[in-house]
Amino acid sequence: MSATPTPGTPTPAAPSPAAGRPRHVLAVLVLIPAVVALALWAFAWPAARTAPRDLPIAVAGAPAAVVGLERQLERKEGAFEVHRYDDEAAARAAIEDRDVYGAIVATERGPRLLTASAASPVVAQMLKQTATAQAPKGAPVQVEDVVAAPPGDPRGAVLGTSVLPMALAGVAAGAVVTLLGLRGVRAACALVGAAALVGVVAAALTHSWLGALTGDWWTEAGVLALSTLAVSAAVAGLAAVLGRAGIALGALTVVLIGNPFSGIASAPELLPEPAGAIGQWLPPGAGGTLLRSVSFFDGAAASRPAWTLAVWAGAGLVLILVGGAVRVRRAG
The missing domain is CATH 3.40.190.10 (Periplasmic binding protein-like II)
Structure with missing residues (x-):
């Protein structure tokens, strides 16, 4: 026979769903230092080992x-x-x-x-x-x-520092599309449209306002848009097949690896091996290299970075469409 609570006696609070889960605390204690260590390694190691290599x-x-x-x-x-x-x-x-x-x-x-x-x-x-x-x-x-840097950016500072904001813009676009629940064709169209607008805005700032770029305006805008789409599509595509963990994976790859390994502030050949080579196969490095080519060298050596960005963007959009189709079938 169950005991009836005495009037006026406070009822014991129900245990919190998160109570008694030491694994969550342990995950935080392990994960945060691991991410910090990864960030320090990715950013500090190339900077500390800068030297010409081939x-x-x-x-x-x-x-x-x-x-x-x-x-x-x-x-x-x-x-x-x-x-x-x-x-x-x-x-x-x-x-x-x-x-x-x-x-x-x-x-x-x-x-x-x-x-x-x-x-x-x-x-x-x-x-x-x-x-x-x-x-x-x-x-x-x-x-x-022979090919001088523009007077508006003689030290290449603007081009070097633009890599991270463009990567963050791509990550943000991919994450927002995912968290808003956009799927399939709608998600792909949203990402393409956002990338195009980012390209126009970025070209207006770096070319028209700061004078850091000197090539064809619309070509530069297209490169900036493609760079953004390569990141945003990859993030949203990973999220479409892996869930929200895909956002974290895409962000870590692009921001913590792709940005410091890009070599845009110096040169890929000045980074320790194989950081420089890896960076050129990721969107930040390929985007920065392609932007240099179209802005200062009339498109010379633009094929490889252009194809690299196209592959990232295309693969991400395919994953988005496939993931959307799978969800529709499961819902039906």
């Missing part, structure tokens, strides 16, 4: 003089990937085609350095130091910036 540069001039330059560069084992050209015109063309970052030309008046600060101001400065150190004592080094 950095493609050119030497040009008479064979006898070029041999000496090659030997001096090869003494720094693994630092440079040296390409030889017959004359200055060929070396200049290689820079403009983004085959090399710069060139040391042997002339009768001493070495002449060709750089491309638009490709990487950090590398351009590094090549100046290298050419000066290798020049005969007291011999001045003539420097010409």
